[in-house]
Amino acid sequence: MQHLVMLIVAAALVNNVILARFLGLCSFMGVTTKVDTAAGMGMACTFVITVSSIADWALDKFLLMPYQLGYLRTVTFILVIAAAVQFTEMVIRKVSPALFKTLGIYLPLITTNCAVLGVALLLVEEKLDLVESALFAFSSSLGYSLVMIIFAGLRERIALAEVPRLFAGPPIGFITASLLAMAFMGFSGMSAN
Amino acid sequence: MAEAPDGSDTGTGTVEGVAKVVALDDGHAICEPEPTGSCGGCMSAALCGVKSGGTSRRIIARRFSLVNDVGLKVGDRVVVGIAPATLLKASAVAYALPVVLMLVAAIATQHWSGGGDGAGALGGLGGFLVGLVIARWRATRMTSQGELTPNYLRRVRTPPSGTECGLD
Numbered sequence: 001m002q003h004l005v006m007l008i009v010a011a012a013l014v015n016n017v018i019l020a021r022f023l024g025l026c027s028f029m030g031v032t033t034k035v036d037t038a039a040g041m042g043m044a045c046t047f048v049i050t051v052s053s054i055a056d057w058a059l060d061k062f063l064l065m066p067y068q069l070g071y072l073r074t075v076t077f078i079l080v081i082a083a084a085v086q087f088t089e090m091v092i093r094k095v096s097p098a099l100f101k102t103l104g105i106y107l108p109l110i111t112t113n114c115a116v117l118g119v120a121l122l123l124v125e126e127k128l129d130l131v132e133s134a135l136f137a138f139s140s141s142l143g144y145s146l147v148m149i150i151f152a153g154l155r156e157r158i159a160l161a162e163v164p165r166l167f168a169g170p171p172i173g174f175i176t177a178s179l180l181a182m183a184f185m186g187f188s189g190m191s192a193n
Numbered sequence: 194m195a196e197a198p199d200g201s202d203t204g205t206g207t208v209e210g211v212a213k214v215v216a217l218d219d220g221h222a223i224c225e226p227e228p229t230g231s232c233g234g235c236m237s238a239a240l241c242g243v244k245s246g247g248t249s250r251r252i253i254a255r256r257f258s259l260v261n262d263v264g265l266k267v268g269d270r271v272v273v274g275i276a277p278a279t280l281l282k283a284s285a286v287a288y289a290l291p292v293v294l295m296l297v298a299a300i301a302t303q304h305w306s307g308g309g310d311g312a313g314a315l316g317g318l319g320g321f322l323v324g325l326v327i328a329r330w331r332a333t334r335m336t337s338q339g340e341l342t343p344n345y346l347r348r349v350r351t352p353p354s355g356t357e358c359g360l361d
Contacts (some may be wrong), residue, residue: 004300036208036277040284047288050296054317092287093254095325096332099287102341104255105210105226105273106280130310131303134317138296 004135011136012143014188017115019147019181021122024115028148029173033159038152040107042145044088046138049116052077052084053137056120057130077120084116115144151180207274211349212257214269221258222265224273228252259345273343283341286331291324298323 017023024045031041056077064070093100119140123133154176163172212224265271295317302316303309335341 034208036280040280043284043288047292050292058314088288089251091325095287095329096336098336098341099283099328099332101255101257102275102280102283102343103287105212105257105343106208106275107284129313130317131299131313134296134299134313138292 004132007132007135008139008142009190011139012146013184014190015140016143016147016184016187017119017140018144019177019184020188021118023118024113024144027113027115028151028177029170032148032152032155035149035152035156037107038148039145040103042141042148044103044107045113045115046141046145048081048084048088049119049141049144050134050137051088052081052116053120053123054130054134055080055084057123057128057133060124073121073124074117077117081116081120115141147180147184151177154180206277207344207346208277208280209272209274209346210343212271212273212343214265214267214271215256217261217265217267218258220261222261222269222271223256223258224271225252225256227270257343259343263345265348270349272346272349274346275341275343279335279340283332283335286328286335290328290331291321294324294327295321 015021018025018028027041027045032038059076059080060073064073064076069076089100092103119137122140123136126133126136128136155173158172158176167175210229211227213227214222215225216223259265259271259273298320299313299317302319303313306312332341
C-alpha cells in the first residue's frame with residue numbers, strides 16, 4: 001500500500017502535470033478566472049483523464065505491444081481520448097439531462113487538451129499495472145485540479161489588486177504561475193528523501 | 194465574487210453564463226448556451242475548433258427554457274446564473290463520484306483477489322456503474338428541488354465574443 005501512496009504523491013505533487021511537466025497550459029490560463037469554474041473544470045478533466053488513460057493502457061497492453069504497433073501509439077491515443085470525451089458527454093446526458101444542460105451552461109466544453117494525452121503517454125512509459133495506471137492518471141489529474149484551483153484563487157485576488165498597467169492581464173498571470181511553479185519545486189525534495 | 198462575461202465584476206455571488214434566446218414557447222424562452230472554450234483564446238481564435246465549441250447538434254442538446262416574464266425576444270442574449278455551491282455539487286455528482294467509486298472498487302477488488310488486472314478491471318467497472326446509479330439518484334433529487342434550474346439575471350448588450358477580428 002505504501003507504494004500506492006508514493007505513486008499518488010509523486011504524480012500529484014512532485015511531477016505535477018502543469019507546473020513540472022508544463023502540460024495543459026491552455027486551460028490553466030483560460031479557465032482560471034474563478035475558483036468555482038476551475039474546480040468544476042478540474043473535476044471534468046479528472047473524469048476524462050482517468051477514463052481515457054485506462055482505455056489507453058488496455059489498448060497499449062493488449063493490442064499495440066503484442067503486435068508491435070508502438071509507432072501508432074500517439075494516433076491511437078488521440079482517437080481514444082476523442083472517444084472518451086464523447087463518451088463522457090453521452091454518459092452525463094443519459095444519467096441526467098438536467099445536469100448535462102446545467103454543466104453545459106457554466107463549464108467550458110470538455111475538449112482534448114495536451115494534459116490528457118501527456119498523462120496517457122507517461123503511464124505507458126512507466127510500465128504499471130491496471131490499478132497503478134488508474135491511480136497514476138487519477139493522481140495526475142488531481143494535481144492538475146489542485147493547481148487550477150490555487151491559481152484561480154490567486155487570480156481572483158490579483159483582479160482586486162492594483163497591478164501596473166504593463167503587467168495587467170496575462171503578464172501578471174505568467175509571473176504568478178512561475179512563482180507557483182517555483183513553490184512546487186519544493187516537492188521535488190521529497191523524492192530525494 | 195461573480196464576474197460578468199465582459200470581465201466586469203457584478204458582485205451577485207453567482208456563477209454566470211451567457212445564452213441566446215432561439216425560440217419562444219408558451220411563456221417560456223428557449224435558450225441556447227454560448228459555447229466557451231477551455232483555453233484562453235488567442236489571435237487565431239476565429240479559426241480554432243476549440244474556441245468555436247463544437248457541432249450544432251451538441252449545442253442543441255444543451256438548450257434549456259427560462260420563464261419569460263421580462264419580455265425576451267428571439268435573438269436576445271441573456272446572462273443566467275447559478276449558486277457556486279450548486280455548480281460544485283453538480284460537477285462532483287457528474288464527474289467525481291463515478292471515478293472515485295471506480296478507483297476504490299478497483300483497488301479493493303485487486304487487493305482482496307490477491308492481484309491481477311482482470312479482477313481489478315471488473316471491480317472498477319462495478320464501482321463505476323454504482324457511481325453512475327448514485328449520480329442519477331442525486332441528480333434527480335437536485336432537479337426535483339429546482340437546484341439545477343438556471344436563473345435569469347439580465348440581458349447582455351455587448352456583441353458576442355469571438356466576433357471581433359483581433360487584428361487591431
